[in-house]
Amino acid sequence: MQNLHLIPAERHDNPTTSCRFFLFPFSHQHYETTYQPKILFLSYTKLSLSPCENHFSACPFSSILSYHTFLPTDAAMSEIPRVYFHSPKNSAYEFEITSLQELFTKQKRLLFPLEQPHRVHFYHLLIITKGSGQHHIDFTSYNVQEGDVLLIAPNQIHAFEITDHVEGIILLFTESFILKNINQTQFAAVNALFNYHTSSPLLQQAYTADIRNDIEALQTECRHPQNAISEEILRLQLNLLLLKLARKKYIVMQPIEHTEWKDTFAEFRKSLERGYTTTRNAADFAEQIGVSYKHLNAICKAIVGSTAKEFIDAYVVLEIKRHIAVHSPTTKELAIQTGFDEPTNLVKFFKRHTGQTPRMFMTKLKQQTL
Structure with missing residues (x-):
């Protein structure tokens, strides 16, 4: 990796306020x-x-x-x-x-x-x-x-x-x-x-x-x-x-029965971001955050309208697409990067959820950018 020279930049924000919201017409x-x-x-x-x-x-x-x-x-x-x-x-x-x-x-x-x-x-x-x-x-x-x-x-x-x-x-x-x-x-x-x-x-x-x-x-x-x-x-x-x-959007919200569900879902999402290359099992993530698989499913359905497994699979599919777009890896490299033990398992997973292989997606993506 080449040496990187960082140049300090002048700040123009307001350090006296903790407000965190913007409304902006492109001024x-x-x-x-x-x-x-x-x-x-x-x-x-x-x-x-x-x-x-x-x-x-x-x-x-x-x-x-x-x-x-x-x-x-x-x-x-x-x-x-x-x-x-x-x-x-x-x-x-x-x-x-x-x-x-x-x-x-x-x-x-x-x-x-x-x-x-x-x-x-x-x-x-x-x-x-x-x-x-x-x-x-x-x-x-x-x-x-x-x-x-x-x-x-x-x-x-x-x-x-x-x-x-x-x-x-x-x-x-x-x-x-x-x-x-x-x-x-x-x-x-x-x-x-x-x-x-x-x-x-x-x-x-x-x-x-x-x-x-x-x-x-x-x-x-x-x-x-x-x-x-x-x-x-x-x-x-x-x-x-x-x-x-x-x-x-026709979102029908299920009642959120407990105030801590918001924090539990946030923990699940962070755990998924950190560990999706290690496991894609919803039960594993439930154990990591200290809840049952059934309880995690109820929380996900109430907050995002999908099961925990559906949320995990959709997240992994998108991360695979992002790796392809950024790095153009081989199937073997992609499997390693996204936590699949065999390239064939990666291909099967991706095709089951998208209807195309990773290589087909890569080819289509390149054609769109030409």
Whole structure:
């Protein structure tokens, strides 16, 4: 591995506040920066970089407007850029609302093409208000048109289609913002709504009059002086919007019987992220977090609407796709990377869940990027 020289970056966040929510229309200030990349930090084998001139910072990601990315060099050139959220210079909240048009006009000031797949570490709500086009999420292309809503969760990989024929609004916010002071029903709704492992991120014709009114209310509240009361109002308004979208997605929430279920599910998800290459057995994960398999299933059904095993398998399939997209490994290498004892077992597992072999998926992916 080559030596990496890290250049310290100037911070532009507000250290005096603990607020974590952004509402941003793609405002000009996010893109007013010169195109001079600086390497900020090393994350595993990936470099995060940002042009830290005016409104970028060394803080993990900012919004789609102030995208911090990794500057892949040499061997790291094939890595997918990571994008982290960081509040704009004049905002104390980890939430923003912006327009697609404003983002696209600032395309040349970004460090990588928006059409390039990039991994985000915060939530997106993308609303199409005019025209039609495509958006790419985790290697699937979705046809979108006026009135559609796309849900993008942290850790997903997506790419824009730059076109003058589509207009839209994006709401960006962090997990820490939305989960603060959240109740059990709200937590379950957020997880089920953004459960990309077992459901589609596309809500067709969900941008109805009531949703439009809720977004306008958020925009109005963002113009108020920033303080703890305004932050909580924004969070409540956002939660209301997400609950309405969950209802439009026909999510039927099972009663959450115990307040600790939220924490148990969070433990399960973290355990899965750490240990999916070691086991794909739901009972093993249940044992790791100190609950029964039956109890873990009940929690998963209540919070994300799927069994624990369905959630695990969907997670593993997506990780396999991500390994293929980033590294283009051989089947043997892929099996080692994702915890399969034999390449044939990997192929069978992947084909059973996707209808294609890993090599077929790799070939199709390469054809899409030509």
